[in-house]
Amino acid sequence: YALSDEEEYNRAKQIFNEGQKLYNVSDFRGAIEKWEAALATVQKLGRKQSIGATLGSLGNAYSKLGDYRKAIDYYEKALAIFEEIGVKQGKGRLLGNLGLAYRDLGDYRKAIDYYEKALAIAEEIGDKGGKGRLLGSLGNAYRDLGDYRKAMDYYEKALAIAEEIGDKKDKGSWLGNLGNVYGDLGDYRKAIAYLEKGLAIAEEIG
Secondary structure, eight states: OOOOHHHHHHHHHHHHHHHHHHHHTTOHHHHHHHHHHHHHHHHHHTOHHHHHHHHHHHHHHHHHTTOHHHHHHHHHHHHHHHHHHTOHHHHHHHHHHHHHHHHHTTOHHHHHHHHHHHHHHHHHHTOHHHHHHHHHHHHHHHHHTTOHHHHHHHHHHHHHHHHHHTOHHHHHHHHHHHHHHHHHTTOHHHHHHHHHHHHHHHHHHO
8 A cells, every 4th residue: 555645754854853852852853853754755746945944953863962063054954945945934944044053163254144134034924023032142253352342232233132032041141141141341340230031031931
């Protein structure tokens, strides 16, 4: 009994979801095994959006394993597919992930370049949460470069968005990062004030 294309596709989705469950409990090798199996099927069926999504997920798993070069390779392949089929949200997410991978490799300038491209897409499609996180990521990269004033500027913009959309987790993160950057600048009183605000949110949201 041969499975129809639709049945094969549904089976691939099921395998993908099994991989996601393993990823969620930090079994990244197990997730990779499932996602490679799902990828083989969606490639055979020519389901481009699913191919892009699965390649991106494989990139995430390799990134978690610290294999950033392999992650970048998967992200670039996924990005090419999303560009081809015109999925802007997926494209923006992958550009952000490429930024993260290059930051992990210590290539902060390249990270900034990818974050800026991703930010342009977040602004274009009206993704405020994504925009806020990317502004914060730009802050992180500029802090890595030692440009603390620029980092602070990005963190403040990210914080304003988190407050506007009511995202407490991100708000706490950016308050903490502002505290760190004031510490970098030697303004310890201000650092303590921001870190205490961040801590209060962390306690509140558990």
